[in-house]
Amino acid sequence: MFAIPLIIASVLLTVRGYHLAEDSLRQSESEGKIWAVIVAGSSNWWNYRHQSDVCHLYHLLTKQHGIPRKNVITMMYNDIAFNEENPRQGEIINAVHGKDVYEGVMIDYMGSDVTPQNFLDILSGKSLNVGSGKTLKSGPKDTVLVNFVDHGAPGILGFPNDELHLANLTLVLEQMFNNNRYKQMFWYVEACYSGSMFKNLSSSMNITVHTAANEEESSYACFYDNEIGVYLGDCWSTNWMNNTEQFLPNLAQETIEQQYQIVKNETVFSHASIYGDLVYIFKEPISTFLGHSRSETKPKPASRRNISSRRTAATPDVMLEHLKEKMSRLVAVNSVEAERLDKEIRYHIQTEGKVQEILGEISDQVTASRSRDGEIVSVVYKRPQSIEYPECNRDVLSAFFSQCYKMQTHPYITKYLYRLTNLCNAFNSKIIVSAVTRMCPQKF
Known part of the structure; x- marks a missing residue:
């Protein structure tokens, strides 16, 4: 097409x-x-x-x-x-x-x-x-x-x-x-x-x-x-x-x-x-x-x-907003398509919540060995930090996109990815990638 x-x-x-x-x-x-x-x-x-x-x-x-x-x-x-x-x-x-x-x-x-x-x-x-x-x-x-x-x-x-x-x-x-x-x-x-x-x-x-x-x-x-x-x-x-x-x-x-x-x-x-x-x-x-x-x-x-x-x-919210607008226009003229869109919208809303859970669990796994260090643990949940190790950032996000969710099809995930990239300022990329792999063994 x-x-x-x-x-x-x-x-x-x-x-x-x-x-x-x-x-x-x-x-x-x-x-x-x-x-x-x-x-x-x-x-x-x-x-x-x-x-x-x-x-x-x-x-x-x-x-x-x-x-x-x-x-x-x-x-x-x-x-x-x-x-x-x-x-x-x-x-x-x-x-x-x-x-x-x-x-x-x-x-x-x-x-x-x-x-x-x-x-x-x-x-x-x-x-x-x-x-x-x-x-x-x-x-x-x-x-x-x-x-x-x-x-x-x-x-x-x-x-x-x-x-x-x-x-x-x-x-x-x-x-x-x-x-x-x-x-x-x-x-x-x-x-x-x-x-x-x-x-x-x-x-x-x-x-x-x-x-x-x-x-x-x-x-x-x-x-x-x-x-x-x-x-x-x-x-x-x-x-x-x-x-x-x-x-x-x-x-x-x-x-x-x-x-x-x-x-x-x-x-x-x-x-x-x-x-x-x-x-x-x-x-x-x-x-x-x-x-x-x-x-x-x-x-x-x-x-x-x-x-x-x-x-x-x-920008991360535009796709979901677009789907909702499209569904509202079709409710009265094409109920079948409107229902399909409703399912798609509910899938993305659920996925946004799931992504936050996954990122939280990845962070917990990575920081577990240093859980007593409050400063290190809290670094994950702070606002996006300066990227001090670009290679780690690349390796970790590449693993997440290839095994979890792509930003092109799930743009709202960009709001939460800093929880991964912040880890690179305190932990080795191999440890973080390993945690990503355990949480997302296959592409959704």
Whole structure:
């Protein structure tokens, strides 16, 4: 059911809406080129907003900011525009009553090609034998923009079928820096606990990261559309993109620091945070990474979207909320489907409780040998802590996802995973993994 829409979509995106005139635009290369890697790491209809955000950004970069398409690498699963639940077939919107942002988006990697390894290989500039094969060819004079949108948990960013771990990302970033793969790099990261991926990022690597949330909290979905039945965008992503559009064509007049402060104040549901180099890149104009407007005349600012007055939801809760909304709409017209949805909802509610029990028992097993040390035992139940041992975090969460529950199918578990990752600050990974294996001998 997915294969046909994907084929149709890939053909359309190769032809429809592609204007050679846009690629005739050339940014000044005297100080290097601007490269962009933009990623929607999710799949499934209820995650609509992630691909919507990325499509919106694609047009900002290429149509409005003049970055050549050849310098923009896009990853998204591409199961939204032609999804059977989409009442606007072939379209994706990023605001209520908004215009289509899907047409003309050139997707380099879609479906099963949207993986953590392919993403890391693209950043590393390695050749890929899938998708378009496009990879990051940046050099020591170039600036690199990375935008990642999806679910997250302590020390991980989600992909459709796998996870990107802090330990693996850190290694690639260090290699990029040591190999002079960029002059400066700037990230926008929309994900729960996104700050945990960058809290310990070195300030000397010429990288700055702006995140939707700190290391302890969820990010939030915004703009619920009653007709389409999904959230159309993410609150923080909407704020920073709206800020960028408000300043067109004056991107050179607003610095990274200024945008951060504005967006931080406007993002009321989570704590927008910033990491890495907060000295030099902080003072750079946004245009260093996002390009310049094609227009010489400042357009009329887009009407601001008042997020605080609209319906929102914490990202881990969106799926269950979506199922409940869908069931309520079907009760009067399709009782069989409504009953099926009710069973699915009850399964997830029960599973959320079960996950908390499992994590509690794993914690008790791991800390049993040091139960008299109140400080060590209590560390598990405190709020999410800084990830001091990324390799342990990777090994433990990989074991849990492979043998217990996946965050892609059970997104609410991300609210409780810190109970596992905190253990890594006091115990050996082998002990924790062994406890996970005993509690989850098989994948549920």
